[in-house]
Amino acid sequence: MLILASASPRRRELLTQAGLTFEVQAADLDETPLPDEAAAAYVQRLAVEKAQAVHKLNAHRDTPEDPLIVLAADTTVVVIAETDRILGKPAHAAEAEEMLTLLSGRTHAVMTGVAAVTSQRVCSDVEITQVTFNLIKPDEIAAYVATGHPLDKAGAYGIQGYAARWIPRIEGDYYNVVGLPIARVVALLAEAIAPGVK
Numbered sequence: 001m002l003i004l005a006s007a008s009p010r011r012r013e014l015l016t017q018a019g020l021t022f023e024v025q026a027a028d029l030d031e032t033p034l035p036d037e038a039a040a041a042y043v044q045r046l047a048v049e050k051a052q053a054v055h056k057l058n059a060h061r062d063t064p065e066d067p068l069i070v071l072a073a074d075t076t077v078v079v080i081a082e083t084d085r086i087l088g089k090p091a092h093a094a095e096a097e098e099m100l101t102l103l104s105g106r107t108h109a110v111m112t113g114v115a116a117v118t119s120q121r122v123c124s125d126v127e128i129t130q131v132t133f134n135l136i137k138p139d140e141i142a143a144y145v146a147t148g149h150p151l152d153k154a155g156a157y158g159i160q161g162y163a164a165r166w167i168p169r170i171e172g173d174y175y176n177v178v179g180l181p182i183a184r185v186v187a188l189l190a191e192a193i194a195p196g197v198k
């Protein structure tokens with residue numbers, strides 16, 4: 001039995017699109033980075049913690065005939081400078097405007113940590129996609145933030161929506177930017193169920 005430990009409608013859609021059958025049960029965790037935690041380590045740790053929390057709550061449903069496997073992910077936008085700047089979901093409109101101003105006219109990394117947890121093992125990984133933004137005018141940023149769409153998204157934008165008009169290229173997995181690197185997830189699930197079998 002597969003459980004997706006996520007409240008994200010995008011993750012649900014992508015997993016369905018890839019042909020998997022699953023239940024959904026969101027994990028509720030403190031998402032504060034540890035002091036000096038690198039971005040890749042942070043998203044991987046959160047994905048593992050989400051999957052482990054939901055696995056624990058459902059451990060009684062794990063049987064040899066139908067082993068329980070819990071999948072979780074965490075996506076963050078990272079502006080690489082002297083120190084990584086981690087952009088999670090904006091807390092309010094002013095923070096969304098600040099994030100989009102920072103992303104305007106530069107390339108950033110979108111990192112998604114993914115984890116698959118069974119009673120036997122914890123498998124996890126990080127997928128990274130580089131996303132390039134054109135320069136965005138301040139009035140365009142204000143209008144986009146006013147739509148409300150940036151507020152539930154890491155880095156204050158959704159590549160799958162209106163913001164696509166500012167993104168001339170990406171390098172890497174598109175689905176990773178939307179929140180779930182499908183090909184990586186399918187490989188991770190296979191590894192969690194039967195390690196070493198390709």
Ligand SMILES: Cc1cn([C@H]2C[C@H](O)[C@@H](COP(=O)(O)OP(=O)(O)OP(=O)(O)O)O2)c(=O)[nH]c1=O
Nearest residue numbers: 006007008074075153154157158159177178179
């Ligand atoms: C950069 C980007 C992020 N996002 C979304 C994906 C994630 O839903 C969200 C990042 O927040 P997350 O904390 O990774 O996920 P979540 O809180 O929505 O769901 P859960 O923790 O329960 O799994 O931002 C987009 O939809 N499009 C984008 O282009």
